[in-house]
Amino acid sequence: MRNSFFHKLVPATFALALISTVTPRLHAADADELKLLRDQIRALEQKLLVLERKQEIKDEEAAAAAKTAPKISITDKGFTLSSADSANSIKLRGLVQLDHRAFFNDNGAAAGLNNNGFVLRRARVITEGVFAKNYSFQFVTEFGGSAVSILDANLGVTVTKALQFKLGKFKSPIGLELLQSDSWTFFNERSIATNLVPNRDLGIQASGDLLDGRVNYTVGVFNGLPDGASSNNADFDNEKDIVGRVVTTPFKNDASSSLQGLTVGLAGSFGREKTASGRTSGYRTDGQQTFFSYAATTVSDGQSWRLAPQFDYRNGSLGVIGEYVLSTVNVRPSANGPKAELKNKGWQLSAGYVLTGEDSSYGGVVPKSNFDFANGTWGAFEVVARYANLKIDDAAFPLYASAASNANEASSFGLGLNWYLSKAVLFKLDYYQTSFDSPAGAPLISTSPVLRQDEKAFISRFQIAF
Amino acid sequence: MKLKFPFFAILALASAAVASAKSIELLNVSYDPTRELYADFNKAFAEHWAKENHGEVVTVKQSHGGSGKQARGVIDGLPADVVTLALAADIDALYVNAKLIPQDWQKRLPENSTPYTSTIVFVVRKGNPKGIKDWDDLIKPGVSVITPNPKTSGGARWNYLAAWAYAKHKQGSDDAGKTFVSALYKNVPVLDSGARGSTTTFVQREIGDVAISWENEAFLVLKEFGADKYEIVVPSISILAEPPVAIVDKVVKKKGTEAVAKAYLEYLYSDEGQDIAGRNYYRPRNQTIAAKYANVFPKLELVTIDAEFGGWTKAQKTHFADGGVFDQIYSNK
Numbered sequence: 001m002r003n004s005f006f007h008k009l010v011p012a013t014f015a016l017a018l019i020s021t022v023t024p025r026l027h028a029a030d031a032d033e034l035k036l037l038r039d040q041i042r043a044l045e046q047k048l049l050v051l052e053r054k055q056e057i058k059d060e061e062a063a064a065a066a067k068t069a070p071k072i073s074i075t076d077k078g079f080t081l082s083s084a085d086s087a088n089s090i091k092l093r094g095l096v097q098l099d100h101r102a103f104f105n106d107n108g109a110a111a112g113l114n115n116n117g118f119v120l121r122r123a124r125v126i127t128e129g130v131f132a133k134n135y136s137f138q139f140v141t142e143f144g145g146s147a148v149s150i151l152d153a154n155l156g157v158t159v160t161k162a163l164q165f166k167l168g169k170f171k172s173p174i175g176l177e178l179l180q181s182d183s184w185t186f187f188n189e190r191s192i193a194t195n196l197v198p199n200r201d202l203g204i205q206a207s208g209d210l211l212d213g214r215v216n217y218t219v220g221v222f223n224g225l226p227d228g229a230s231s232n233n234a235d236f237d238n239e240k241d242i243v244g245r246v247v248t249t250p251f252k253n254d255a256s257s258s259l260q261g262l263t264v265g266l267a268g269s270f271g272r273e274k275t276a277s278g279r280t281s282g283y284r285t286d287g288q289q290t291f292f293s294y295a296a297t298t299v300s301d302g303q304s305w306r307l308a309p310q311f312d313y314r315n316g317s318l319g320v321i322g323e324y325v326l327s328t329v330n331v332r333p334s335a336n337g338p339k340a341e342l343k344n345k346g347w348q349l350s351a352g353y354v355l356t357g358e359d360s361s362y363g364g365v366v367p368k369s370n371f372d373f374a375n376g377t378w379g380a381f382e383v384v385a386r387y388a389n390l391k392i393d394d395a396a397f398p399l400y401a402s403a404a405s406n407a408n409e410a411s412s413f414g415l416g417l418n419w420y421l422s423k424a425v426l427f428k429l430d431y432y433q434t435s436f437d438s439p440a441g442a443p444l445i446s447t448s449p450v451l452r453q454d455e456k457a458f459i460s461r462f463q464i465a466f
Numbered sequence: 467m468k469l470k471f472p473f474f475a476i477l478a479l480a481s482a483a484v485a486s487a488k489s490i491e492l493l494n495v496s497y498d499p500t501r502e503l504y505a506d507f508n509k510a511f512a513e514h515w516a517k518e519n520h521g522e523v524v525t526v527k528q529s530h531g532g533s534g535k536q537a538r539g540v541i542d543g544l545p546a547d548v549v550t551l552a553l554a555a556d557i558d559a560l561y562v563n564a565k566l567i568p569q570d571w572q573k574r575l576p577e578n579s580t581p582y583t584s585t586i587v588f589v590v591r592k593g594n595p596k597g598i599k600d601w602d603d604l605i606k607p608g609v610s611v612i613t614p615n616p617k618t619s620g621g622a623r624w625n626y627l628a629a630w631a632y633a634k635h636k637q638g639s640d641d642a643g644k645t646f647v648s649a650l651y652k653n654v655p656v657l658d659s660g661a662r663g664s665t666t667t668f669v670q671r672e673i674g675d676v677a678i679s680w681e682n683e684a685f686l687v688l689k690e691f692g693a694d695k696y697e698i699v700v701p702s703i704s705i706l707a708e709p710p711v712a713i714v715d716k717v718v719k720k721k722g723t724e725a726v727a728k729a730y731l732e733y734l735y736s737d738e739g740q741d742i743a744g745r746n747y748y749r750p751r752n753q754t755i756a757a758k759y760a761n762v763f764p765k766l767e768l769v770t771i772d773a774e775f776g777g778w779t780k781a782q783k784t785h786f787a788d789g790g791v792f793d794q795i796y797s798n799k
Contacts, residue, residue, distance in 0.1 A: 046610065046655075046673060049671055049672060049673045050655040050656055050673055052671070053656050053667055053671050053673055054656055056671075057656065057657075057658060057659070057663070060659075060663075061659065
C-alpha cells in the first residue's frame with residue numbers, strides 16, 4: 001500500500017517539479033512572443049495609417065487641383081471652356097438650317113417666279129465668352145443666305161441682375177417673336193407681323209430683372225432702322241431711336257397658378273428718320289416673297305414710332321404667343337414731295353402643343369428621349385398653328401408705293417409639325433397659305449406675279465443648333 | 467431724335483458708383499498655422515480701423531496653405547492685398563516671377579518686415595516613449611518623424627534648415643548637414659503639403675513618434691488637443707524663423723486698397739498687434755510685450771538664416787529649387 005502510494009507520489013512530485021520549473025519559462029516565452037506580436041501589430045497599424053494618410057493627401061491634392069483646373073464641357077448646348085471658378089469662359093456654338101421650299105398654286109417659272117428649291121437659310125458660327133464674371137461678348141457670323149456677314153457683335157457688362165448693359169450690334173428689343181432665338185420659333189419663318197419691327201441694330205441698352213424676376217425691363221438707344229431691316233454697321237442718318245420694352249411674368253413664383261407661365265409686355269420705339277436714300281426694305285410673306293415695298297424714291301422724313309403689346313403663355317405642353325405691332329413712319333415720295341404719316345399694323349397669334357408630353361418653351365423643346373431607331377425612341381413631336389395679318393396704310397398708295405405691284409393687306413395661316421430628334425437636331429414641316437388684298441387703283445392682275453394668287457407653300461427644314 | 471450724350475462715360479460712371487458703394491475687403495494670403503493669429507488680429511484691426519475712420523467697415527478674408535503653394539497662388543492671380551508668409555523667399559518669388567512687389571519690399575516695414583518671430587521645436591506623445599531629446603534622436607532607426615514637404619511648406623524648410631544647422635554645428639561641415647538630413651528624411655513616412663497637414667497627420671491620424679513643428683503650432687497642439695497627450699521637446703539648437711509680411715502692390719493699386727492694406731500690416735507692430743502675436747505663441751518683436759511672454763517661450767540657441775545659410779535666396783536655390791539638395795536626397799529615399 002505504501003509502495004503503491006509512493007509509486008504514485010514520485011511521478012506526481014516529479015511532474016509538479018517539472019511544471020514548476022518549465023511554467024515560468026513558458027510564461028516568459030509567451031510574454032516575449034506577445035510583445036513581439038504587439039510590436040508587429042503596432043508597426044502594421046502605423047503602416048496602414050501611413051498608407052491611409054498618403055491616400056488622403058493624394059485625394060486632397062486631387063481635389064485642390066480640380067478646383068483650379070480649367071473645365072471643358074461638350075454638350076448639346078455647345079463647346080465650353082471655362083476657368084475653374086467659372087469666372088472666365090468661352091463657348092462655341094453653331095446653327096445650320098437647310099430649307100426646302102415648294103410653292104404651288106403659282107405659275108412658277110412661267111410667271112417669272114424661281115422660288116422652289118433648297119435654301120441654306122442660316123449657317124452660323126456663334127462665339128460667346130465671359131471674362132471676370134461680369135463682362136461678356138457675343139460674335140455671330142452668318143454664312144447662310146447670299147453673303148457672309150457679321151450678324152451680332154456685342155459686349156455685355158453685368159453690374160447687378162437688375163442692371164446690365166449691352167453694347168454693339170444685336171436685336172432691337174421690340175418684336176416678341178423676333179427676340180426669340182432663330183432656332184426655336186414655332187414655325188420655320190416668323191409671322192408677317194415681324195415685318196414691322198427692326199431687326200439687328202447698333203446701340204447701347206440697359207436691362208435687368210426686378211421684383212424677384214417678375215419684371216424685366218430693357219431700354220436702349222439705337223441708330224434706328226426701317227421696319228424689318230438690319231444694320232449694315234453704319235447709321236443711315238444722324239437721328240437716333242429710343243427703344244424700350246417691359247415684360248412681366250406676374251405669377252412666375254406661384255407654382256400652383258395656371259397663369260405661372262404667362263408673360264405680358266409692351267415694347268415701343270420712338271425716333272426720327274431723315275435720309276436721302278429710299279426705304280428699300282419690303283415686307284415679306286411666310287414664304288419669304290415680297291408683297292409690299294415702298295417706291296424706290298420714297299424717303300423717310302420725320303417721326304417714326306412703334307408700339308408692340310405682346311404676350312407669351314406656356315402651360316405644360318401648350319405654348320401660345322401673340323403680338324400686335326403698330327409702326328408709324330413719315331415719308332415723302334422724294335426729297336421734296338408732300339409728307340405723309342403712314343401707320344402700318346400687324347398682328348399674329350401662334351400656338352404649339354407638344355404631342356409627346358414635353359414642356360413647350362420659349363427656348364425650344366427638350367425631348368424626353370432622343371430619336372433612336374434601334375431602341376425604338378422617337379424624340380418629341382409638336383404641332384403648331386398660326387394666324388397673322390398685316391395691313392398697309394391706304395395712304396401709302398399710290399404716291400409712296402405702287403398700287404400695281406403691291407398688296408395693301410396680307411393674311412396668312414400656317415400649320416406645322418416639329419420633330420425634335422434631340423435637343424440639337426430638329427426637323428420641321430410647315431404649310432403656309434397667304435391671301436392678299438389689293439389697294440384702290442390696283443389693276444385687275446397685279447404686275448407682281450407673287451400677288452396674282454394666294455401663296456401656298458410647304459417649307460421643310462432640317463436644323464442643327466447647339 | 468438727336469442724342470449726343472457721352473454714353474460710354476455714363477456707363478463708366480455708373481459702374482464706378484456701384485463699385486464705390488462696396489465696403490473695403492482685404493485678402494490676406496498666409497501660411498498654414500496662422501489661422502488663429504489672424505482670426506484674432508483681423509477682428510482687432512477692423513475695430514481699430516473703424517474707430518480711426520468714422521466707422522468705415524473693413525473685412526479681412528484669410529487664405530491659408532503651405533507657404534510656397536500660397537505664393538504660387540498669388541503669382542497665378544490670387545488677388546491678395548497682403549501676404550503674410552512663412553519665409554522671405556516665398557515673398558521674393560512675387561517679385562522674381564511676377565513683379566507684383568518691388569525688389570526692396572523687405573525694407574518697407576521695421577525688422578525687415580517681420581513683425582514677429584518663431585522657431586522650430588519637437589512635439590512628442592505623452593511620456594516621450596521614444597526618448598526624444600535632441601536632433602540626433604530623430605535619425606535613429608525605428609523613429610518615425612513627421613514634417614511637411616519643403617517644396618510646398620515654409621515651415622518644412624525651416625525644419626530642414628534647423629536640422630542641417632544642428633549637424634553642421636556638431637560636426638563642422640555642410641557634408642555632415644547633408645548626411646544628417648538624408649538620414650532624417652529616411653524616417654519620414656508622409657510628406658504633407660503644409661504644417662497644419664502635418665499636425666493633422668501626427669495628432670489626428672496618430673502617425674509618427676515626433677513632429678518637427680513651428681513653436682506656435684506646438685503650443686497650439688497642447689492647447690487644443692491636451693497637455694496630457696503631448697509634450698514639447700526643445701532641441702539644443704534651432705533656427706530663428708522670421709515670417710515676413712508685405713503689401714502686394716499691383717493688387718492694392720488695382721483695387722484701391724493700398725492705404726488700408728498698409729495700415730493693416732503696420733498695425734501688426736502696434737502694442738495690440740504684438741500682444742495678439744504673443745497670445746498666439748509667436749515671439750513679439752517689441753521687447754516690452756515680449757517680456758510679458760518670457761515665461762512662455764523657452765530659451766535656446768538660435769541660428770539665423772543669414773549667418774548659417776547666406777540668406778534665403780541662397781538657401782532656396784541650394785536646397786529647395788528643382789534639382790537642389792532636397793530633391794537629391796529625397797529622390798534617393
